[in-house]
Amino acid sequence: MTEVALQAVELVRRIEGVVSHTLVNGIDLAVNKGEFVAITGPSGSGKSSLLYLLGLLDAPSEGEIMICGQPTSKLSETERADVRLTKCGFVFQFHFLLPEFTSLDNVLLPMRAAGRMTEGEMRERGLTLLGSLGLGEHANKRPNQLSGGQRQRVAIARALANRPEIIVADEPTGALDTASTEQVFSILRDIADQGQTVVVVTHDPALAARADRRIHIVDGKIQEITEQGSGELVCEAVS
Amino acid sequence: MKLLFNIAWTHVSARVRQTLVGMAGVAMGVGFTIMMAGLMQGSQIDFLRQLVDTMPHITVDDERRSVPTQPAEQEYAAVQMADIANVGKRPGIKYPESVMSSLRSWIPGDVTPSVATSAIIDHGGARIGITLTGIDPRREVQVSKLASQMREGKLDDLSRAPNGIIVGEALAEKLGVKTGNTVLLVGGQGTRLNSTVAGLFRSGLKRVDESQIYSLAGTAQLMMGQSGVVNQLRLRLNDPMSAQKVAAQVEAQTGYRSVSWQEANADLLSTFTVRDFIVLTVMGAMLLTSSFATYNIISTITHEKRQDIAIMKSLGMREYAVRRIFIIESIIIGVVGILFGWILGYLLCYGWSKITIFNPLTGTTVPLQIYYSAMHYVIAGGISLLCCAGAAYFPARKATRVHPVDIIRGAS
Structure with a gap:
């Protein structure tokens, strides 16, 4: 039986104000463990808002998000932070690395915040992660000494640091050149193939086609779900 | 962290x-x-x-803190009294030597008797009211720093000069007197006494240096017209800061008003x-x-x-x-x-x-x-x-x- 890693039930995110605005409007979604899901849609469709809700960065106005079967709507902000720290890894469009820290220190940051490993274990894992992403030689470099693709790979290594079950990535290739885009997407694909769940927001239909499932969102609602074979390249235009 | x-x-x-x-x-x-x-x-x-250093840490004088009850009040339920006669009690502390030996047995310091009176010093046309304190030069070193505050002469010179007095430097300057000069002291009872300036002192406190003079106890008693009287005990403590507490105990024991240096300088x-x-x-x-x-x-x-x-x-x-x-x-x-x-x-x-x-x-x-x-x-x-x-x-x-x-x- 397939295990559900991430589930959204009637998810609504509304911004209250003089004029209320609904970003996410009643989305039901289940992402299986080890699945690679791409969320696509036009600008302002609510795909990033959905991603922030799924990664517990934002709280829904209505509905429930379950991470590994655990409901999260009643968690306090501190408990939500703990879930983010241990179960979710984030990759953003811009790398968002701490500029004063080296690549290795940036990767060590979530592990140090979790405090579950010794300093030696953390460093070993950090170096292993950087090495596996082809950054072994850049461990002691600061972000401003790295290229855009290298920075984004450091950000991926940071997201993987605490062995999270879910990786959420918000347009991780949006600011990269073609070669770096290919490299980053391949890494995310590999992560999913190794059993971790990956949910990625992208504008790029070619990249979305490489996901196991593509969810197309318009006006905060799921308009289309396209099942695809794992790793199979399907060039289908997103309507 | x-x-x-x-x-x-x-x-x-x-x-x-x-x-x-x-x-x-x-x-x-x-x-x-x-x-x-x-x-x-x-x-x-x-x-x-x-x-x-300048003042005794505690001064015990022959007064009571509260007005003594009149005999009439003790005998009758008197509600109003007028023209109460002064019975003319002899001033001074009763049995001062016994009081002092009793105090010496427990106070953390020393005690010396003295005679305090007010007088007018008359010299060269200047008449200035002063406080005259009659002391015992041998005991004085135990209760004050007067010996070390002497600028001219010594404490022992009080005994050598006829009716010797030690004058504050500021007062001497006001009067224009020097060591060896003779001045006239006029007491409250009209007693007039020619005294010789045996020395000058400077305490550092202006109000003391301008108004205080010292003599032998006998000279002060003469000025008061009360031979043998001791109307003041001066105490010096090992810990000056305990003066308030000790003063209260002394007052409770002797019944005489005991004023600590803190109380005297409360303002x-x-x-x-x-x-x-x-x-x-x-x-x-x-x-x-x-x-x-x-x-x-x-x-x-x-x-x-x-x-x-x-x-x-x-x-x-x-x-x-x-x-x-x-x-x-x-x-x-x-x-x-x-x-x-x-x-x-x-x-x-x-x-x-x-x-x-x-x-x-x-x-x-x-x-x-x-x-x-x-x-x-x-x-x-x-x-x-x-x-x-x-x-x-x-x-x-x-x-x-x-x-x-x-x-x-x-x-x-």
Whole structure:
């Protein structure tokens, strides 16, 4: 039986104000463990808002998000932070690395915040992660000494640091050149193939086609779900 | 905590100029506070030392603190009395030697008898009211510093000169008399006595030096017209600060009014209390102001690091942990600033102690009195550290309340 890693039930995110605005409007979604899901849609469709809700960065106005079967709507902000720290890894469009820290220190940051490993274990894992992403030689470099693709790979290594079950990535290739885009997407694909769940927001239909499932969102609602074979390249235009 | 310290350290070390300005602000506040505290307490202690050295620590006189009950009140239910006759009791302390030997058995110090009376000193057309205290020169050294305050002559010269007196230097200057001169003393009973100035003293307290003269007890008794009378006991204690407590015990035992040096100078001491309050307020304001630089720096850092704060929160770092980073930053600035402030404070105190000023009261040039106390450093440092932490708390709290999504969306 397939295990559900991430589930959204009637998810609504509304911004209250003089004029209320609904970003996410009643989305039901289940992402299986080890699945690679791409969320696509036009600008302002609510795909990033959905991603922030799924990664517990934002709280829904209505509905429930379950991470590994655990409901999260009643968690306090501190408990939500703990879930983010241990179960979710984030990759953003811009790398968002701490500029004063080296690549290795940036990767060590979530592990140090979790405090579950010794300093030696953390460093070993950090170096292993950087090495596996082809950054072994850049461990002691600061972000401003790295290229855009290298920075984004450091950000991926940071997201993987605490062995999270879910990786959420918000347009991780949006600011990269073609070669770096290919490299980053391949890494995310590999992560999913190794059993971790990956949910990625992208504008790029070619990249979305490489996901196991593509969810197309318009006006905060799921308009289309396209099942695809794992790793199979399907060039289908997103309507 | 190591992680938070590392992040804090990278933030402050990346802004050397701003950090140094913040540290300098703290150092100046702490340094000048220590200097002010040392100077104020030094001058106060010096003044009190002069006061305590000049005066007996406790004076027991032959009066009662409350008016004695009249015989009529004891015998009848008298509601009104008029023209109460003075029964003409002999003044003085009864059995002074027994009282003194009893006191000597328990007081932590010594006691000596004396005769206090008022008189007028008449010389060269000048007539000045003075207090004449008749003493025993051999015992006087046990209860006062008069011997060491002698500027001309010695205490023993009282016994050698006919009706010898020792005069305050300021009074002698007013009268234009010198050692060896003869002056006329006029007592309250009309007694007139030619006395020889056997010496001059200077206590450092103007009101004493201008109005106090000393003679042998016999001379003072003669001026009072009461031979053998002792109307005052003067006590000197090993610990002058215990005078109030001992005075109360002496009064309870003897029944005579016992006045400690603190009670005698209550108005002066209350002035010190007001002065202490003003000084503490100024010092507190200085330390608070010095922490504004820290507030400014932390505000700037939190503003610049909004994106980092959002990322740390999105990674799962708790809000209070992120807040602590900025408080640690201010503590780093505070601690280093305090260390430099301590050095600055010491150097300022040392520098001020080398400055001499002319004291018009004593007519001498004296160095500024500085009181060195570790407590000044601890208090100034402690308050400064609290101010720094407080200065960081509010901008840090505001910054860490930011919703990470707002920042991440803004950066996209």
